[in-house]
Amino acid sequence: MTTRDFGQDLRLWADELRAIASEGLYWSGADAYQRRRFERVRRIAAELWALQATDEVGAIETCFRAEQPHVAPEPCGDAAIFNAQGEILLIRRRDDGLWAMPGGGFEVGETPAEAACREALEETGLAVEPLALVGVYDSRRCGSRTARHLYQFVFLCRPRDVTAQPTLSNETLDVGWFGEDSLPPLSPGHAPRIRDAFRCWRGEQCAAVFDRPEQ
Numbered sequence: 001m002t003t004r005d006f007g008q009d010l011r012l013w014a015d016e017l018r019a020i021a022s023e024g025l026y027w028s029g030a031d032a033y034q035r036r037r038f039e040r041v042r043r044i045a046a047e048l049w050a051l052q053a054t055d056e057v058g059a060i061e062t063c064f065r066a067e068q069p070h071v072a073p074e075p076c077g078d079a080a081i082f083n084a085q086g087e088i089l090l091i092r093r094r095d096d097g098l099w100a101m102p103g104g105g106f107e108v109g110e111t112p113a114e115a116a117c118r119e120a121l122e123e124t125g126l127a128v129e130p131l132a133l134v135g136v137y138d139s140r141r142c143g144s145r146t147a148r149h150l151y152q153f154v155f156l157c158r159p160r161d162v163t164a165q166p167t168l169s170n171e172t173l174d175v176g177w178f179g180e181d182s183l184p185p186l187s188p189g190h191a192p193r194i195r196d197a198f199r200c201w202r203g204e205q206c207a208a209v210f211d212r213p214e215q
Helices: 006-028 032-050 057-065 112-124 190-201
Strands: 074-081 088-093 103-105 128-138 150-159 172-178
Touching: 006 032, 006 057, 032 057, 074 088, 074 112, 074 128, 074 190, 088 112, 088 190, 103 112, 112 128, 112 150, 112 172, 128 190, 150 190
Parallel strands: 074 150
Antiparallel strands: 074 103, 088 172, 128 150
């Protein structure tokens, strides 16, 4: 069981209430009673969110009102890029100063694999080829620290040009290749995903990882 701090729990509870309120308001139609109930749920979600944010409750609630009717976990992806020596390419993030696989949120019109490859190019300067799906991870289960509920796809990748060298971007402080026994301090949530990526690279893991339903 992954340990989270209380602030992380507050944000996740607020995010879940926000989704319930948005969907409830959509299906309430002209039922004034139901609408009042879900508007109150949305307000509570904003109040919870504000406990761990610098924005005012009213500003947060305004953002919540502008969202689409059906709110779902946000998809994002990582590129687990390996070289011929079996080392993984990691970036040092600007937001927390820790190391992570290159990755980010998906955009409309691209597949998950395309998104992971795009993020790799933007953050490392390397064009990569996706080889396999390592797994799909629920941010609540793998230790990620985020204000939103995420589904995190990890793709095993290799550089299209083995002679190309990674470069820095405006999102990264550093970039480098690392062996499994010499990993730097990792950003929260990346340790289990990187572990599975190494297993997949070595051929020890054939099926993609996913979170089993809790009993």
